[in-house]
Amino acid sequence: MSKLRSDAMQSKGKPFVKALLERREITLILLIMVMAIGLVLRTNTFLTSANIRVLLQGMSTDMMIAVPMAISLIAGNIDFSVGSSLCLTSAVACTAMSAGVPAGLGILIGLALGAALGFLNAVIINKLHVTPLVATLGTWMAFQGAALVIIGGNTVANLPADFLQIGRIEVLGVPISIIYMVLIIALGMFALKYINFFHRAYFIGSNKESARLAGINTDRFKYVTYTITGIVAAFAGLVLAARLGSSSQNAGSGLEFRNVVGLLVGGLSMDGGEGTIIGATLGVLIMQIINNALVLLYINPSYTKVIIGAILILAIAIDQFNRRRRAKV
Amino acid sequence: MSGLLIKNVTKIYPGVTALDDVSFEIKSGDIHCIIGENGAGKSTLMKILAGEQQVHSGEVFIDGEKAVFQSPADAISKGVGIVYQELSNFIQLDVARNLFANNLPRKGLIIDYAALYKKARKILDSCGLDYINERAHMEDLSLGSQQMVEIASLLSKNVRVVILDEPTSALTEVEITQLNKLIKDMKARGITVIYISHKLNEILYLADTITVLKDGRHVKTMEKTDAVTREMLVRYMVGRDVEYDYKVGINPVGDVLLKVEGLSSGKTVSDVSFEVRRGEIFGISGLEGSGRTELLETLFGWRKKTAGKIYVSGKEVLNRTPQESIKNGFAYITKERKMLGLFLSLDVASNTAAASTTKFKKYNLVDYAAMKENAQKYADIMKTKIASLAQKVMNLSGGNQQKVLLSMWLSAEPDILLIDEPTRGIDVGAKSEIHILLRDIVSQGKAVIMVSSEMPEIIASCDKTIVMYEGAVAGFMENNELSEEKMMKLASNLE
Numbered sequence: 144m145s146k147l148r149s150d151a152m153q154s155k156g157k158p159f160v161k162a163l164l165e166r167r168e169i170t171l172i173l174l175i176m177v178m179a180i181g182l183v184l185r186t187n188t189f190l191t192s193a194n195i196r197v198l199l200q201g202m203s204t205d206m207m208i209a210v211p212m213a214i215s216l217i218a219g220n221i222d223f224s225v226g227s228s229l230c231l232t233s234a235v236a237c238t239a240m241s242a243g244v245p246a247g248l249g250i251l252i253g254l255a256l257g258a259a260l261g262f263l264n265a266v267i268i269n270k271l272h273v274t275p276l277v278a279t280l281g282t283w284m285a286f287q288g289a290a291l292v293i294i295g296g297n298t299v300a301n302l303p304a305d306f307l308q309i310g311r312i313e314v315l316g317v318p319i320s321i322i323y324m325v326l327i328i329a330l331g332m333f334a335l336k337y338i339n340f341f342h343r344a345y346f347i348g349s350n351k352e353s354a355r356l357a358g359i360n361t362d363r364f365k366y367v368t369y370t371i372t373g374i375v376a377a378f379a380g381l382v383l384a385a386r387l388g389s390s391s392q393n394a395g396s397g398l399e400f401r402n403v404v405g406l407l408v409g410g411l412s413m414d415g416g417e418g419t420i421i422g423a424t425l426g427v428l429i430m431q432i433i434n435n436a437l438v439l440l441y442i443n444p445s446y447t448k449v450i451i452g453a454i455l456i457l458a459i460a461i462d463q464f465n466r467r468r469r470a471k472v
Numbered sequence: 473m474s475g476l477l478i479k480n481v482t483k484i485y486p487g488v489t490a491l492d493d494v495s496f497e498i499k500s501g502d503i504h505c506i507i508g509e510n511g512a513g514k515s516t517l518m519k520i521l522a523g524e525q526q527v528h529s530g531e532v533f534i535d536g537e538k539a540v541f542q543s544p545a546d547a548i549s550k551g552v553g554i555v556y557q558e559l560s561n562f563i564q565l566d567v568a569r570n571l572f573a574n575n576l577p578r579k580g581l582i583i584d585y586a587a588l589y590k591k592a593r594k595i596l597d598s599c600g601l602d603y604i605n606e607r608a609h610m611e612d613l614s615l616g617s618q619q620m621v622e623i624a625s626l627l628s629k630n631v632r633v634v635i636l637d638e639p640t641s642a643l644t645e646v647e648i649t650q651l652n653k654l655i656k657d658m659k660a661r662g663i664t665v666i667y668i669s670h671k672l673n674e675i676l677y678l679a680d681t682i683t684v685l686k687d688g689r690h691v692k693t694m695e696k697t698d699a700v701t702r703e704m705l706v707r708y709m710v711g712r713d714v715e716y717d718y719k720v721g722i723n724p725v726g727d728v729l730l731k732v733e734g735l736s737s738g739k740t741v742s743d744v745s746f747e748v749r750r751g752e753i754f755g756i757s758g759l760e761g762s763g764r765t766e767l768l769e770t771l772f773g774w775r776k777k778t779a780g781k782i783y784v785s786g787k788e789v790l791n792r793t794p795q796e797s798i799k800n801g802f803a804y805i806t807k808e809r810k811m812l813g814l815f816l817s818l819d820v821a822s823n824t825a826a827a828s829t830t831k832f833k834k835y836n837l838v839d840y841a842a843m844k845e846n847a848q849k850y851a852d853i854m855k856t857k858i859a860s861l862a863q864k865v866m867n868l869s870g871g872n873q874q875k876v877l878l879s880m881w882l883s884a885e886p887d888i889l890l891i892d893e894p895t896r897g898i899d900v901g902a903k904s905e906i907h908i909l910l911r912d913i914v915s916q917g918k919a920v921i922m923v924s925s926e927m928p929e930i931i932a933s934c935d936k937t938i939v940m941y942e943g944a945v946a947g948f949m950e951n952n953e954l955s956e957e958k959m960m961k962l963a964s965n966l967e
Contacts, residue, residue: 336583337582337583338581338582338583339576339578339581339582339583340581342576342583343574345562345564345565345569346562346565346569346573346574349562349563349564349565350560350561350562350563352560353560353561353562353573354562354573354574356543356544356545356560357545357573357574357575358545358574359573359574416562416563416564416565417564
């Protein structure tokens with residue numbers, strides 16, 4: 144009888160505070176507060192509205208794409224090609240627009256191409272049975288190469304004025320890219336938690352075989368989520384080009400890498416089955432703050448890569464440690 | 473109503489007939505227990521009933537209607553579900569989600585969480601599981617509770633036949649009591665429970681009817697009455713003619729080569745002691761899960777030793793890692809030769825040299841010629857049928873793969889050969905060749921320790937044998953004392 148009671152205690156929910164502390168999101172918020180306080184003390188520019196604006200705008204491209212990436216990753220599907228998708232779709236759309244294609248059509252072309260690239264990823268994974276990591280590494284390179292073919296080392300400028308608007312207008316003083324970012328985060332949160340189709344990501348990531356046995360079509364899930372990721376990557380690329388007024392081969396460089404680190408820091412696992420959009424957001428935010436800090440503290444940008452690399456290894460090590468601990472059950 | 477009729481069911485896998493013309497009836501609402509030794513066909517039959525496998529020939533009827541299941545999901549929708557020993561659930565997710573999986577309550581496309589938790593609570597309560605919190609994460613529950621949730625999940629899908637495959641092998645006493653209560657509840661609701669176990673005490677406590685399978689054939693179905701005893705069940709389970717004789721006792725036996733004292737690895741291997749002399753084939757028998765493989769793993773340094781000592785020729789050795797064990801003269805041929813032994817995509821010569829690569833160097837570079845010579849030598853000794861030494865091992869038959877694996881370890885010139893299921897999945901002809909080889913090996917002054925689930929094999933080839941039960945040694949016998957009945961009794965903890 145007493146054993147049953149202890150089981151009940153175990154399963155009734157641990158004490159609220161303990162459960163709360165074990166949630167990754169709380170740890171992340173605390174970490175952000177610590178970093179913010181540190182930066183406020185060390186510099187006098189961190190908490191200025193100008194810096195916050197730069198911070199949020201700077202992270203908007205990464206963050207928008209991190210949302211669909213997170214949904215895919217929770218299902219155990221990684222997408223390493225997003226930066227190159229962004230670059231390629233941006234290159235094609237901008238080249239078209241600078242040659243006279245109207246803004247509306249140019250945007251449509253970009254989004255459609257993004258969808259096609261995403262769908263291609265899913266086809267390679269589903270039909271050729273290549274694992275997501277290898278498949279999207281391959282397309283990462285292929286899409287980047289295609290972008291180079293189209294714009295070479297040039298920068299495409301000369302974009303139509305109405306196109307530039309989609310990246311530059313402000314609503315109530317808030318830059319539109321920040322608003323897009325917030326909307327996509329909200330949409331992602333809602334879809335993952337409340338829309339049955341996307342909520343399946345947790346089941347697929349937790350136990351793919353059981354998910355299939357339960358009747359979940361894991362192939363279809365991949366088609367949909369990779370295509371959406373492609374569309375969002377294209378959208379983010381268009382917004383970026385509109386804001387900068389140009390498109391170049393550097394667009395989206397390193398994006399997938401930064402996002403994967405951000406997602407892992409944010410509590411997602413490479414194997415899938417866990418994580419939330421909030422966690423992903425906080426993770427990407429932390430990476431941005433670190434980047435921001437390195438600039439404000441006048442640290443040599445070369446060190447950035449070392450630091451980010453170190454964080455990635457740390458994040459994966461912690462992820463592995465947790466998985467091993469869980470496997471001991 | 474949920475009675476089953478199994479009629480002339482036969483299931484053949486390449487090389488082995490798992491079920492041979494099996495027919496019997498499972499009465500609706502019964503707790504029907506199926507017993508038999510390892511390889512009797514219990515699991516195969518259950519997989520067919522649960523929709524995971526198809527019959528080769530024969531039919532299954534449920535309530536008079538022929539039942540053909542395309543998949544486990546199909547079986548569940550038609551009322552038959554199974555809970556396996558190794559649970560397959562969504563461990564990071566909560567209980568409620570595990571109960572509903574692909575069937576979350578929704579309003580259109582949107583998930584209705586309020587309804588989800590409410591319905592989950594109702595299901596748990598209706599199964600008497602009021603102590604399980606529907607919001608708890610599966611990974612925080614004990615194994616027993618996880619199993620209850622899986623059963624509750626089946627019941628919530630209106631499954632009328634629930635199959636439990638060795639459900640108590642990893643449960644505590646308290647959890648077993650809880651499970652028994654749930655089983656009796658299910659019976660009260662008219663659900664048919666099919667229960668596979670080799671724990672005869674449990675069977676006699678729970679069963680209404682007992683079926684015994686042996687070597688893929690149906691032996692007997694009987695009602696459980698007071699007249700049915702464990703000894704009677706054992707006699708039905710074993711008792712076959714011993715077919716082979718591998719010349720036990722023809723070679724001289726030397727000094728004690730290996731002495732094991734109080735060896736333990738957690739609870740899985742518990743205080744095991746025995747001695748093996750040069751020239752002996754030492755057998756380890758017992759049921760699946762009794763710790764036989766784990767004992768070999770501990771001896772070889774692949775599993776952590778928590779107590780005890782190992783002595784080779786009188787000197788203590790630690791064997792903390794496989795490398796150390798190999799240096800001390802041990803070799804370990806695992807029972808999963810494909811996954812844990814051979815290098816399937818490599819050729820015969822490379823495989824043969826794999827456990828002794830340091831032997832094949834010339835001026836510190838790889839000596840391919842020596843590797844080939846060595847592989848050829850063993851292929852000749854063992855009469856391994858290969859097209860050439862360059863042939864990839866994955867293309868060889870099971871028996872020949874086993875010979876290559878043996879060659880690999882013999883190339884390392886060990887003194888003590890640990891071998892697990894030496895002839896599993898191998899045809900009769902190759903079986904005897906391997907046994908003769910093993911006898912040759914010990915005739916040269918080495919020792920072989922053999923784990924096998926095939927009692928006739930142990931009786932036919934081992935000089936001395938221990939029988940294990942739940943990690944400990946239940947009995948020790950010389951060859952002339954061995955009998956299947958005795959071994960089975962010890963393995964079931966009946967003497």
